[in-house]
Amino acid sequence: MSRVHVTCTINGDPAEFLCDGGQTLLDALRDEVGLTGAKEGCGTGDCGACSVVMDGRLLCSCLVLAPEAEGTTISTVEGMASGDDLHPLQQCFLEGAALQCGVCTPGFLVAAKALLDRNPDPDETEIRYGLAGNLCRCTGYDKIVRAVQAAAAAINES
Amino acid sequence: MLSAMKYASPTTVAEAVGLLGSEPDARVYAGATDLIPQIRAGRPEPSVMVDLKRIERLCAISSSGSTYTVGAATPTADICAHAGLAAAFPGLVEASGLIGSDQIQSRSSWGGNLANASPAADTPPSLIVNDARAVIAGPGAERTVAAADVATGPGATSLGPGEIIVEFELDEPPARTADAYLRLIPRTEMDIAVVGAAARVTLDGDGKVASAAIALGAVAPTVVRVPDAEAALVGNEPAGDALAAVGAAAAAAANPIDDKRGTVAYRRQVAGVLARRAVSIAAERARERGGQS
Numbered sequence: 001m002s003r004v005h006v007t008c009t010i011n012g013d014p015a016e017f018l019c020d021g022g023q024t025l026l027d028a029l030r031d032e033v034g035l036t037g038a039k040e041g042c043g044t045g046d047c048g049a050c051s052v053v054m055d056g057r058l059l060c061s062c063l064v065l066a067p068e069a070e071g072t073t074i075s076t077v078e079g080m081a082s083g084d085d086l087h088p089l090q091q092c093f094l095e096g097a098a099l100q101c102g103v104c105t106p107g108f109l110v111a112a113k114a115l116l117d118r119n120p121d122p123d124e125t126e127i128r129y130g131l132a133g134n135l136c137r138c139t140g141y142d143k144i145v146r147a148v149q150a151a152a153a154a155i156n157e158s
Numbered sequence: 159m160l161s162a163m164k165y166a167s168p169t170t171v172a173e174a175v176g177l178l179g180s181e182p183d184a185r186v187y188a189g190a191t192d193l194i195p196q197i198r199a200g201r202p203e204p205s206v207m208v209d210l211k212r213i214e215r216l217c218a219i220s221s222s223g224s225t226y227t228v229g230a231a232t233p234t235a236d237i238c239a240h241a242g243l244a245a246a247f248p249g250l251v252e253a254s255g256l257i258g259s260d261q262i263q264s265r266s267s268w269g270g271n272l273a274n275a276s277p278a279a280d281t282p283p284s285l286i287v288n289d290a291r292a293v294i295a296g297p298g299a300e301r302t303v304a305a306a307d308v309a310t311g312p313g314a315t316s317l318g319p320g321e322i323i324v325e326f327e328l329d330e331p332p333a334r335t336a337d338a339y340l341r342l343i344p345r346t347e348m349d350i351a352v353v354g355a356a357a358r359v360t361l362d363g364d365g366k367v368a369s370a371a372i373a374l375g376a377v378a379p380t381v382v383r384v385p386d387a388e389a390a391l392v393g394n395e396p397a398g399d400a401l402a403a404v405g406a407a408a409a410a411a412a413n414p415i416d417d418k419r420g421t422v423a424y425r426r427q428v429a430g431v432l433a434r435r436a437v438s439i440a441a442e443r444a445r446e447r448g449g450q451s
Contacts, residue, residue, distance in 0.1 A: 004165060022163030022207065024194070044195040046348075048261055057235070057264035063194050064265075065207055067165040111260070132347040133259020 004067045010035070011079030019066035026050040028066035029076065037077035037106040041135070048134030051107040051114075052076045058114040060133075077106035080113060088158075089113055089151040098147035100138035108134045112148045121152055167209045171216075171295045171324055174208055178320040179297060181206045186322050188216070188231035189265025191258065192274045215324060216269070219243065224330040230269025230292075230323040234281075238263070246330055248443060249337035249356055249436070250284035256341060257281070259348055269323040275309040276350075278376035278419075282309060283356035284339045286381055287371035290328050296321030311379045334368075335360040336443030338436045341375070342428050344419075351376040352420040355408065355432035359396060359440040367391040372404065372437065376419075377412035377429050384411045387433060396441040401434050408433035 003018040010033065017032040029035045029052070041047035043062050050061040053075040054068075080087040089112050092098070099105045108131060115122060115130035122130060127148050128141070136144060166184075168174040178184050185204035187193045188211060197203055210216045216231040219240055226243060234254040237243055244251045257266040257280055271281045272292070282305065290305040297320045305326065308315050317323070331337075337358040343349035354375030362368040370391040372384040390403035409430035414422050 020163075021165035022203070043198055045191050045258070045262055048259065051261055057233070058260050059264040060261045063190050065165055065190070065194075065209065067167070068209060068211075070167075114260070129347060130260060133261040 006067060006070050008069045008071060009073040011075060017066075021065070021067060023066045024062050025052070025054075025064040025066045025069055025074075026061035028069070029061060029074075032066075035076050035078050038110075039103050039106060041103065041107075046135065047104070047107070048111060048131075049104050049107040051110040051134065053110060053114055058111055058133075075110070077109050080109060087113070087151075088154040089116070089148065092147040092151040092154065093144070096143050096147040096150060098139060098143040099136075104134060104136045104138075108136065108144055112144075112151070115148070116152055116155065120156060122148075124149070163203050164206045165209065166206050167212045169212050169214075171213060171322070174210060174213060174322060175295055175297065175320055177206065177208050178322070182319075184208050186210050188267040188270045189233070189262070191262050191265050192270065192276070210269075210322070218325075221330075226328045226330070228268060228326045228328070230325055231267045233264055234266045234268070235260070235263040237268070247284070247288055247328065247337055249339040249358070249440065250281065250288055250328075253280045253284040253339040253341075253354075253356065256339075268326055272305060272308050273315055273317065273323055275311070275313050275315050275380075277312050277379055277381075278351045278354070280339070280341060280351060280354055280375065282381050283354050283373040283375040284337060285326065286373045286383070287337055287356045287358040288328055288331070289371075290326050292326055293324045294321050295324045300324070302327070306381065306383070309380050331358075332360060334362070334444050334447060336440050336447055338439035338443065340432045340436045340439070342432060350419065353377055353412075353414075353425050353428040353432055355429065355436045357433065357436035357440045359391070359437060359444050361396075361441065361444045365395055365445065366393060367396055367400070367441070370396075370437065372408065372433055374408060374412060374429050374433065377414040377425050382411050382413070384408050384433065386411065387437075391437065396437055401437060404437050405430035405434040 019028040039049040041049035045060040183205035186208040216229040238255045285305040341351040341354040358371045360369045370388045374382045386407035387404040394400035412429040414425035
C-alpha cells in the first residue's frame with residue numbers, strides 16, 4: 001500500500017515523513033520521526049500522555065491521523081528546552097519532584113505550557129481544570145500544580 | 159493498528175459527498191474523538207477516513223441578519239471563544255465547553271456530537287431547545303432538518319447513505335429569552351453525563367413565562383423533550399408550583415437505563431432536579447437580558 005508523504009514543521013524545524021493513512025500522529029512522531037517524548041497511555045484521549053500542540057491547538061496525538069499533519073506546525077516536549085537550558089516548567093517539575101515514574105510528564109509539560117501561553121498567571125483552580133485532560137497515577141497532582149505555579153512565577157519574573 | 163485505512167481530506171462539500179458515494183465503507187470525521195476509540199475497541203475499520211476539517215464551510219462561524227451559522231466540524235474551543243454565540247446561547251455554549259478536556263475541546267464539534275448519537279451527548283439537548291437546524295448535504299439537494307430529528311437511537315441517525323451534516327443554523331433568540339444547561343457527573347470534570355438537562359425560557363413583560371423548551375439527555379435512547387413541563391410553565395412565573403410541576407414532569411418523562419453511571423430511580427430524580435434548576439437559571443438570565451434581543 002502506498003504511504004502518505006507529510007511535510008510539516010516540528011519544533012521549529014522543517015520535517016517530512018512517510019506514514020500510513022490510518023496511522024496516528026502519535027505513532028508517526030514516535031516511529032517515523034523518532035520523537036518518543038509523547039507517550040501512548042490510553043489510546044482513547046483520556047490520559048493526555050500523548051499531548052502535542054498542532055497549529056496552536058493542544059490535542060491528543062493518539063486521536064489525530066498522521067496525514068492530518070500536512071502543512072501544520074507541531075510542538076512536542078522535545079522542543080521545550082533551549083539546548084541544555086530546560087524550560088522553566090521542566091526545571092520546576094524537577095526541583096519540585098512533580099513526577100515519579102515519568103510516563104505522564106511529557107504530556108503534562110506540553111499541556112502546562114499551552115495553559116501558561118494562554119493564561120500566564122493561572123490560579124490553582126485554573127491549573128487543575130487546565131490539566132484535567134492529563135492523568136498521573138503517581139504524584140497525586142499537588143506537586144504538579146505547585147510546579148506549574150512556580151514555573152509561572154519564574155516566567156513572569158524573567 | 160489503524161494502518162489499513164486510507165485518508166482523504168476533501169476541500170469542498172461536493173468532494174466529500176463524492177468520496178462517500180464511491181467508497182461505501184468510508185466514514186467522515188471531524189475530531190475523531192469518538193471514531194478512533196470505537197475502531198480501537200473493535201468496530202470495523204472504515205476503508206477511508208474522510209477528514210472534514212479542510213472544508214472551510216464546515217469550520218466557519220458566521221452570522222447573517224438574525225441567524226448564526228456554525229460549521230458542523232468547528233472545534234468547540236472556537237465556539238466557546240465566540241462572544242456572539244456565548245451571549246446569545248449561554249447554555250448551549252456551556253454544554254459545548256463541557257465536552258472533555260482542553261485536548262478534546264480542540265477537536266470536538268457539534269456535528270460529531272450529534273452524529274455520533276450517544277444518548278449522553280452534552281450539546282444535543284441545548285441545540286434542540288434552541289430550535290437549531292442541521293443543514294445536510296448528500297447525493298441529492300441540500301436539505302435542512304431540525305437538529306431534534308437527526309439522532310434516532312444510540313449510534314443511529316436519520317442521515318441517509320452519503321449524507322453529512324454541513325452546518326447548523328440558529329436564530330438569534332427573541333427579547334427576554336435565555337437558555338441554560340446542567341449535567342450531573344460524579345466529579346467536576348471529564349466524565350459522561352448521568353443526566354443532562356437543557357432549558358430555554360422566554361418571559362413576557364410581567365415576568366411570566368411566554369414560552370419554554372425543556373430537553374433531557376442521558377435518560378432515554380434519544381433526547382427527550384418534556385412538553386408537560388413546558389405547558390406547566392407557560393402563563394406562570396417560573397417559581398413555586400410551576401417549577402415543582404417541571405420537576406415532576408421531567409422525572410416522569412425520563413426513561414433511563416440502569417448502568418454503572420446511575421440507576422433508573424436515581425436518574426429519574428436527578429432529571430427532575432436538573433430540569434427545575436435549568437429553568438431557574440434560564441429564567442434569571444432572561445430577566446437580566448430584559449428587552450435586549
